[in-house]
Amino acid sequence: MTQVYPEFADELEGFGVNTTMDCFNCGTCAAICPLIYEHFPRKMIRYAQIGAKDRILENYEDLWRCLHCGLCIQTCPREADPGDLILGLRRFVVDHWRRT
Amino acid sequence: MYNPKYIIDVLADNIRKTRNPFGAGNGTVNKWWKGSDLPSNGDAMLFTGLMYQLMPFIKKTTVQIERFEDTKMADYVWLQKYVPKLMVKLGYIFMADKKDKKASNHILKSMVKLLVKSNVNLFYRPKLDYYSGILLYDLGDNEGFIEHAEFVANKLKENGIKKIITVDPHTTYALKVLYPKYTGIEFDVKTYFELIDFEARDGNSQVTLHDPCFYGRYLELSDKPRKILDRFGIDHVDVRNSGKFTHCCGGPAESISPSLTKEILSKRYGSLQETGKPILAMCPVCLGNLQKIDADVEDLSVFLAQYAN
Numbered sequence: 001m002t003q004v005y006p007e008f009a010d011e012l013e014g015f016g017v018n019t020t021m022d023c024f025n026c027g028t029c030a031a032i033c034p035l036i037y038e039h040f041p042r043k044m045i046r047y048a049q050i051g052a053k054d055r056i057l058e059n060y061e062d063l064w065r066c067l068h069c070g071l072c073i074q075t076c077p078r079e080a081d082p083g084d085l086i087l088g089l090r091r092f093v094v095d096h097w098r099r100t
Numbered sequence: 101m102y103n104p105k106y107i108i109d110v111l112a113d114n115i116r117k118t119r120n121p122f123g124a125g126n127g128t129v130n131k132w133w134k135g136s137d138l139p140s141n142g143d144a145m146l147f148t149g150l151m152y153q154l155m156p157f158i159k160k161t162t163v164q165i166e167r168f169e170d171t172k173m174a175d176y177v178w179l180q181k182y183v184p185k186l187m188v189k190l191g192y193i194f195m196a197d198k199k200d201k202k203a204s205n206h207i208l209k210s211m212v213k214l215l216v217k218s219n220v221n222l223f224y225r226p227k228l229d230y231y232s233g234i235l236l237y238d239l240g241d242n243e244g245f246i247e248h249a250e251f252v253a254n255k256l257k258e259n260g261i262k263k264i265i266t267v268d269p270h271t272t273y274a275l276k277v278l279y280p281k282y283t284g285i286e287f288d289v290k291t292y293f294e295l296i297d298f299e300a301r302d303g304n305s306q307v308t309l310h311d312p313c314f315y316g317r318y319l320e321l322s323d324k325p326r327k328i329l330d331r332f333g334i335d336h337v338d339v340r341n342s343g344k345f346t347h348c349c350g351g352p353a354e355s356i357s358p359s360l361t362k363e364i365l366s367k368r369y370g371s372l373q374e375t376g377k378p379i380l381a382m383c384p385v386c387l388g389n390l391q392k393i394d395a396d397v398e399d400l401s402v403f404l405a406q407y408a409n
Contacts, residue, residue: 016242034348034364064104064356067364068238069348070317090104090240097105098243 008051015095017088020048022080029072029082035065041072041082048089060093101357102169104239111235111355112244119248120150120231122157129153130226132205138212142223144263144290145256146215149271150231151384152207156200158354159388166358204384210405211267211292217408218297220265228259232274238352246282249274253285263288265295267401269314269383276319291315293325293382293400300407306335307403308375310368310390311346312383320344325382325400332407337375347371351385365389 005011009020023045030042040062047055056063063086072082114123122129130153138146215222233248256264264287266272276289307329315321322343329336341347350364369390372379379397381387390397 034350034367035360061101061104064101064239065353065360067313067348067350067352069313069352071313071345071348074317074344087238087240091242094105094108094240094242 002052002055005051005053008048008053012048012088012092015088015091017085019080020085022078023049023082024078026077028075028077032071032075034067034069034071037065041066041086044089045082045085048085056089057093057096063090063093101360102165104356107355108239108241111239112241115231115233115236115244115248119251121235122154122161124157126150126230129157130229132208133224133226136209136212138224140223140225143221144265145228145261146212146222146224147264147271147275148208148229148267149274150229151268151271152204155204155384155388156196159200160195160197162354162358165355169358207399207401208267210399210401213405213408214296214401215265215292218295220295222265225259228255228261230255232271234270234274235355237274237278249279250283253279253283256287257285261287266291269312269319270385273314273318291321293328294321296328296404298408300332302407303333306337306377307380308337308339308372308377309342309380310349310372310386311342312386313346313348315382316343316346322346328404337377339371339375341371349386349389351389361389365393369393369395
C-alpha cells in the first residue's frame with residue numbers, strides 16, 4: 001500500500017519547485033524525452049502530485065537518468081517545467097539521504 | 101548505473117576540499133595560460149571554469165567508470181573520497197594524455213586569439229579561475245552548489261571583477277543565471293563568441309553545428325555562432341533538432357551511467373551524420389563525447405580561429 005501526502009507539493013517549494021500541480025499529465029514530456037523510458041518523467045510527476053514519497057524514494061535511480069536537457073521544459077503545454085521538477089525531486093532525495 | 105549518492109558524495113567532498121570536482125587541485129589542472137602574455141588587468145576577465153582543462157581527465161576516468169558500471173566494484177566508488185588528494189594530483193599528471201592536454205589548451209588559446217582579433221580588452225588571473233560547481237547543481241546537491249558558488253562569487257567580487265567572459269555553456273549558465281539567484285552576486289557575463297567582431301571571408305566551407313542544450317534552450321544563444329558563420333560566408337547545414345530544439349549528447353549522465361550516455365550519444369550522432377558535413381561543437385562535454393564516437397568534430401573556436409590570422 002502506498003501512503004500519499006497531498007501537501008507534498010508545498011514541501012517541494014522548499015526544493016525550488018512551484019509548478020507541481022500545474023501538470024495535467026498529457027505525456028508530452030514523456031514523448032519528447034530522449035530517454036524514452038517507462039513514461040518518464042510523467043510517472044514521477046504524478047507521484048509528486050499525489051505525494052507518493054515512498055514511490056519516489058524507492059525509484060530514486062530514475063531521477064538521475066534525467067539529462068536535464070530541457071526538451072520537456074521547452075515543449076510542456078502547461079509550462080509546468082517537468083525537468084526542473086525532476087531536479088527538485090533529486091534535491092528532495094539528497095536531503096532525505098542526508099537527514100537519515 | 102552507479103548509485104548517485106556515492107557519486108554526489110565524492111564530487112561534493114572533492115569540491116569542498118580542493119574546489120575541483122576531481123580533487124586534483126586547480127593549479128595542477130589549469131596550465132594552459134603559461135607562456136602566454138595575457139595581461140592581469142583589463143576590462144573583462146576570462147573565466148574558463150576549468151571545464152576544457154578537465155577534458156583529458158574526464159576522458160581517462162570515463163573509461164574506468166564504463167568498465168565498472170553495474171559490477172560489484174561500482175558499490176565501492178565512494179571510497180574515492182578517502183584517496184589522498186596528493187595521489188589524485190599525481191593521477192591527473194600521469195593519467196591525462198599529453199596530446200589531449202595540448203588539444204584542450206589549444207582550444208582556450210584559440211578563444212583568446214579570436215577575442216584579441218576582435219579588440220576585446222580582456223585579462224586573465226589563473227588564481228581567480230575556478231570550477232563553477234555546476235555538476236553539484238545538476239546532480240541535486242543544491243547545498244554543496246550554493247556553498248561553492250558563494251565561495252567563487254565572493255572571491256571574484258572581492259577582487260573587483262565585474263565583467264566576465266566565459267568559454268562553455270555550463271559555466272555560462274552557472275555565472276549568468278544561478279550565481280545571481282543563489283548568491284545574490286551579479287556579474288556582466290558574456291560568452292566568448294558573443295564578442296567576436298572582425299571581418300573574414302570563406303566561400304567554400306560547410307559545417308553542421310551541434311548546439312549544446314544550455315546554449316540552445318536555457319540561454320537562447322544559438323543564433324550567435326550562426327551569425328558569425330554567415331558573416332564569414334560559411335555555410336551551416338542544420339539538423340532537425342537544433343537551436344531551441346537541440347538534442348542532448350548524453351554527457352550529463354556520464355558520471356552516473358556511461359552506458360546511458362552512449363545510448364543517447366549514438367542517437368544524436370546518427371542525426372548529425374545525416375548532413376555529411378564536419379561537426380562543430382561548443383561545449384567540452386559535447387566535444388569529448390563526439391570525439392569518443394570518432395565523429396569528424398572540432399571546437400567552434402578552433403574552427404573560427406583560422407580566420408583570425
